[in-house]
Amino acid sequence: MNKIDYNKLFKNVIPNSIEGIKIFSSSDKYIKPQEFDSVTNLENRIWSELYQNLELLLDQYASREYLLGLRTLPIPNNMFPNFKAISPLLENSTSWTLIPVAGFLDEELFFELNKDRKFPVTDIIRRSPRFEQKYLNSDIKNARGYTPEPDIFHDIQGHIPLLMNRKYADFMWEIGVLGYEIVKNKRNLTHELVNHNLKRLQNFSWWTYEYGLLKSSRRTDKFRRVSNDIPYEIYGSGIISSLDETKNIIDCSKGKASRSKFLKYDIEEIVLTCFDYSDIQDRYFVIDSMEELYSSFSKNKNLFFYEG
Numbered sequence: 001m002n003k004i005d006y007n008k009l010f011k012n013v014i015p016n017s018i019e020g021i022k023i024f025s026s027s028d029k030y031i032k033p034q035e036f037d038s039v040t041n042l043e044n045r046i047w048s049e050l051y052q053n054l055e056l057l058l059d060q061y062a063s064r065e066y067l068l069g070l071r072t073l074p075i076p077n078n079m080f081p082n083f084k085a086i087s088p089l090l091e092n093s094t095s096w097t098l099i100p101v102a103g104f105l106d107e108e109l110f111f112e113l114n115k116d117r118k119f120p121v122t123d124i125i126r127r128s129p130r131f132e133q134k135y136l137n138s139d140i141k142n143a144r145g146y147t148p149e150p151d152i153f154h155d156i157q158g159h160i161p162l163l164m165n166r167k168y169a170d171f172m173w174e175i176g177v178l179g180y181e182i183v184k185n186k187r188n189l190t191h192e193l194v195n196h197n198l199k200r201l202q203n204f205s206w207w208t209y210e211y212g213l214l215k216s217s218r219r220t221d222k223f224r225r226v227s228n229d230i231p232y233e234i235y236g237s238g239i240i241s242s243l244d245e246t247k248n249i250i251d252c253s254k255g256k257a258s259r260s261k262f263l264k265y266d267i268e269e270i271v272l273t274c275f276d277y278s279d280i281q282d283r284y285f286v287i288d289s290m291e292e293l294y295s296s297f298s299k300n301k302n303l304f305f306y307e308g
């Protein structure tokens with residue numbers, strides 16, 4: 001039988017390669033405790049610069065769930081956060097814990113951890129000697145210097161505050177459970193279909209919890225120092241941990257730049273829309289409310305078990 005290329009259903013297909021990235025699976029020694037006592041001044045300086053460049057912008061534009069979560073966690077603006085100080089607070093609130101890992105995890109391991117409410121985090125920061133050292137012998141960056149290797153700033157500052165919110169935490173857990181179900185393939189789909197469905201879930205994750213926007217609500221302004229002056233709030237962690245991406249959204253929504261479009265959230269479209277991890281996004285999907293996101297995901301799980 002000829003193999004059917006289900007991936008023809010996808011649009012916006014961009015050749016993204018993660019070649020050269022070290023990927024850990026459950027058979028590797030993937031747990032790597034944070035070396036908190038050996039964090040260098042330089043690493044703390046890199047953290048401070050990343051954090052402080054974004055601090056006021058996030059206060060003005062990030063979503064309510066993010067801002068409230070951030071306030072309740074010991075995530076300092078001038079030094080590396082300590083996983084051991086954060087994890088118990090997270091666990092008390094929403095039963096998620098941090099798992100310190102050695103780097104990029106394969107999908108099976110990632111979902112397996114998530115379905116147990118464990119969030120993998122790395123203790124390495126971008127642009128630091130430790131980061132460079134890890135990839136001394138391979139060039140994993142694209143021409144613009146982007147790499148898909150996760151770092152502590154994205155993992156902690158971008159993701160963890162949101163996980164303090166009960167409904168969001170349950171949503172992330174539901175994604176983990178679903179992802180694990182796709183990988184375990186109890187429905188006995190072909191290998192091609194499993195990969196296709198995983199890609200659908202990857203697209204969904206990308207356009208929502210990594211790069212999603214929320215229609216702004218005046219009600220969030222009481223948590224801000226300065227009122228939000230654009231029609232959107234940021235809830236995607238990939239945006240939250242990127243100054244360029246955050247500025248792009250502000251500029252595009254104020255008409256000062258035209259690089260990206262703002263589109264209405266549509267789960268069927270999102271699962272079939274691929275993305276470019278290596279550049280500023282050319283589109284953002286806007287949800288009306290977090291409830292819209294949660295309920296559309298719960299009601300449309302069949303989209304991730306496409307059978308051809």
Ligand SMILES: [Fe+2]
Nearest residue numbers: 154210237238
């Ligand atoms: Fe992420």
